[in-house]
Amino acid sequence: MDGMGMPPAGATPAMGGRAEAGEQVFLTLTVAGQGCAVPVLLVRDVLGPQAITRIPLAPPEVAGSLNLRGRIVTAVDLRLRLGLPARPPGAVAMSVVVDQGGELYSLLVDEVGEVIPLPAARFEPNPPTLDPLWREVSRGVHRQEDRLLIALEVERVLAIG
């Protein structure tokens, strides 16, 4: 678990003054009350509620696909992916569109927060007692004053099926 939460090599020179060494910029989101974060460099778009086409026979966490300006984006419901209860009826989901190996995926979340740099120093490795499902998709926990953020490893989140 050494180096957990350290920024990957070549992080964000474009972030200029905001991202100093030892920091990586994340987009925070909320899924069933749990704070999460994804590297902002992977994020292509944040969308409001979308018309999503269901895909029969797909894994349950695949909510369907949607049209993002002519590109087909596969939507993954983060609640179901993380083993959390399904979104209550009537509640709307936000789409965080991420790029994974040239393919676009939409992570369905409850709320989208802000773009913030997370200093590496405040990262903790995953507690060993963490749910194995979460351990698999989390690259570490970030301590904030009021809450804990799970930094999601997007590649693992999308390793479905």
Add this chain to the structure above:
Amino acid sequence: MDDLLADFLTETHEGLTALDSALVRLERTPDDQPTLSEVFRLVHTIKGTCGFLGLSRLEAVAHAAENVLGRYRDGTLPVTAGGITLILSALDRVKEIVAGLEATGAEPAGEDAPLIAALNAAAEGQVEAAAALPAEAAADPAPEQGGALAAQTIRVSVEVLEDLMTLVSELVLTRNQLLQLARVHQSDAFAVPLQRLSHITSDLQEGVMKTRMQPIGNAWAKLPRLVRDLGHELGKKIDLDMRGAQTELDRQVLELIRDPLTHMVRNSGDHGLETPAERRAAGKPETGRITLNAYHEGGHIIIEIGDDGRGLPVDRIRAKALANGLATEAELAQMSEREILRFIFAPGFSTAQQVTSVSGRGVGMDVVKTNIEKIGGTVELASKEGRGATFTIKIPLTLAIVSALIVEAGGERFALPQIGVVELVRVGGGQDGAPRIERIKDTPVLRLRDRLLPLVSLAGLLRLVPPGDAATEGFVAVMQVGGQAFGIILDRVFDTEEIVVKPVAPILRHVTMFSGNTILGDGSVIMILDPNGIGRAAGVGLDAGGAEDRRATPAAGLRSDRSTSLLLFRAGEGAPKAVPLGLVARLEDIPAERIEMSGTTPVVQYRGGLMPLVSVAPGWTRPDAAARQAVLVFTENDRAMGLMVEEILDVIDERLVIQPGSGRPGFIGSAVVAGRVTEVIDTAHWLAQAGEDWFRTPRPAATGAARPRVLLVEDSAFFRHLVVPGLAAAGYDVAAVENPAIALRLREEGVPFDAVISDIEMPEMDGIAFAEALRAGGPWSAVPLIALSSRTDPADIARGRDAGFTDYVGKYDRDALLQSLRDCLAAPVAA
């Protein structure tokens, strides 16, 4: 100028440009191996293509330059500035010739001998000779780069086209929104410009799509010449038959399959086809044929490469696989021929006994397979020794435009590619006479004209509704996929739309029911159904192996050990009926008015005689005068009888598992045929109904005092019922027993027979042991003994004869059996 030459010129221009800079690089870093290899490859390509096109001047110059470069590459000659200069001047000469070629379509006249001599001298290591290079050659100004022709085509990276495509899709969506708005707001001022915008957008969309599509014929253009040259080189006569050259294909895919295709055609010509002498000896026309066929099928492009040559040598492949350690002997023994053939796709596998200049150089079928799989395709192989081999390449349409039906099932919309849809049938809806979905247990079927169509419920298959909860109203899309027909039950059908197939996300690749997805004109995403996947998922006979496994449960019932062609028909109440097709001479549809009554028996005038008719269903009444009566005709010599049935349903090859019936006269029992319970009729019973004299008529075989007595030993009741009536009808007095033990008991009891017919594979005592027991002594030791078996390999026949069988007849070849009986009885075994 023909396409081939134009292609060549474009390629050569590119090659020459690359060569110039590479050579300059080489001069600076003479030991740079990658650069050397690149230069060599470029020159080699130019030379190779010249050879094809018969450009002798170009070929000679390029060849001489290649020789020098080859020595450089192998390290047998140091790279020198003089040498490079020489090569550059050779390239200038090439450019000069190419320019002439472009202007006139033919090579200009010129003298290359001094240049070639200098190059050859350089290749021999006489670098100084380079200095003696005729000044005029070196000083020749190279013509301007890229002539008029080269400017006509440009290469654009696929990425640019992809981006264009995305932009156009967005434009289409925006246009659609505008149109929607204009409709709502009734603003006439915008109507005309909007119309124009709409048309231009459509044209633009089409144009961008077209940039990626090319007819597959482009990849084939060079093949006729290649095959012709191949024929010359190998002394073979080869016809190349190309079909479906207009089938359009994504350009990128086309590029990727060009080489595999060429390689496979070469293989067919080299390994597949025989020499004219061999073909004559095999009784085939001297000229061999290579067939290329391309077509769209169910969201895929299928390309077949076939030849009518000698086929693949299964034994050699098996031996080679063993020698190469690809499989153990035990594994090989369990493999089907098909699996063994697939070894040719293993790396480094070549059974060519001699490496010809054409193929067999280790760049083999494994490369072909890898290249095809890289683009998500598959390659299948079918081969028959002595008859030829066919490779079938199946490539998904990664980005192709297909026409699709937009349909709805279980509340979701899907696109169903129109390729493969034969027709749409509206079902249910309450009208009388409208086709309706019927169920056999839970299996939905549709009566479609004269056949029963198996149906699958799309909503059920995609688990959008609970199983068995399928609709009875809606539409059935009748599909034809790979020779199999089936219907897909849909709730609604909207319209057709031209769609762009986009691959599904990698995390969804395992869902085989979809071939891709697309965005409709209204901006919504929709999944594209894959008819092949649906057929497979529904088990509609696409995978015969699995289907057989399901049916081959050896229950308490009687079984025949191979599939039998069965004629299915409906007659009277209850399940459909079946009769072995082999017993039926003809099917007739007789106008009811031609049916006459002879006493209480209906008859019909048939082929110059009176044919008695018997109805399978009790209480037959003559149909209306205008109606027609379906009749199965059974014949024996010049006599015929007809079995009247209500409707002929189908002919099906089925492995029969007969459950003994209730003892109802006229039926042997019931069996599951095509997934449905079917009653198998007892032909003997019905033939006897046709008249007392049906079996009694003296037959040629029976002239003389008594009818020959024949004993049939057969464990399968089905075959007993099949064989006995046939023999009886031919005038034999037949007794049938179900195992050799009973037969031997009859022997002990002293019952005489003139001939014995026995099955080979039987439980406990088999036919071989039975024959040995008979021949060992006793009253039947000299009786003619005929084996009746489905195993008719020469080895089996030899085994049978060794055991004491007089003759060996395939199961069930009725004529052969009768002939064999006649022969045996005419000339009793002297033994």
